[in-house]
Amino acid sequence: MKVLLATRNAGKLAELRRMLADGPVEVVGLADVPEFPEAPETGATFAENALAKARDAAAATGLPSVADDSGLAVDALNGMPGVLSARWCGRHGDDLANLELLLGQLGDVPDERRGAAFICAAALVVPGGPETVVHGEWSGRIVRAPRGTNGFGYDPIFVPDGEERTSAELGPEEKDAASHRGRAMRALLPHLHALT
Template sequence: MTTRVLLATRNAKKLEELRRIVLKRGLGSIEVLGLSDVEEFPEAPETGATFEENALAKAHDAARATGLPAVADDSGLAVAALNGMPGVLSARWAGAHGDDTANLHLLLGQLKDVPDERRGAAFVCAAALVVPGVREIVVRGEWRGTLVREPRGTNGFGYDPIFVPEGETRTSAELAPSEKDSVSHRGRALRALLPHLRELAEAQST
């Protein structure tokens, strides 16, 4: 029996990432859907003060609207020299939501005079699973590194081209998807949900 789980995103790369992780862990009985696979419903704006609040709110909205178990994530970049910003504002740091190029270049401009030894940062991801009427789970993953001064690489999105993970010389955007899945903030958070997804699939198969 196939268990359908909705990932509350229209981001094709996030959708493919969760699908890869699910298949790699042998959960082929789980079918991961995206928002384009279900009837459209009103999506509340992200107004939470934390990644966890935003992820949980999005998952609740999706589960309530569709009746499906729903996974949602909220993620962003926390820069030490900016006291943890842009944080939950990462996707709209330059004003318009989802303008990756503008966000990245604004951040680089703000860090122009920050020396290399103070350019530490971490990608943070909170992921929530809401099973209607049964449970809600929120987990967190972090990926630490430093920020370079010029974008490099074409894989990934957002701030990936300027983020060099600890122990690496390549940026996140220079890593292959399979490499990134095993170490990224989102990969870590999504893998933390896998035991709960497995339980869900086993419960629905009995």
């Protein structure tokens, strides 16, 4: 059975494909289906954005559709960049500029006050059927300089609780097992398996 992951992000697609590799669900991405208009992310919460993306995808393709919205919530910035994480610098998807802006904003913040969490909401919308939203959170802290090449976004400056390595220094399996997206997608797995 095909499930559409409503993303063009190759990293997210690879993660979900790894998690579902042993089952009857075939994960396809937006590049695998005819193009359709995608509404901008205007929700005030991760859940609102994820649901909107999944609803658009399911309506346009007729496939059960999964979408997520995730971002980084930094304690010293009152939970920001939050839903604005991908466009924190003012341009969508400029990972390096977003990361550098965040590090600049935290420049004077002492190490003990650099707590943060990655947060993910994942939505599954079945055409004519149920809608499900689940959440995952990954707590840690922000380091002062990027380290590692495995990952994207803020991964090179985020050290998960109990770790000395950044998220970008973890291997794919380690990251899948612990990350906010991994936790949310695992919470969604029983709902995906129920479709088959």
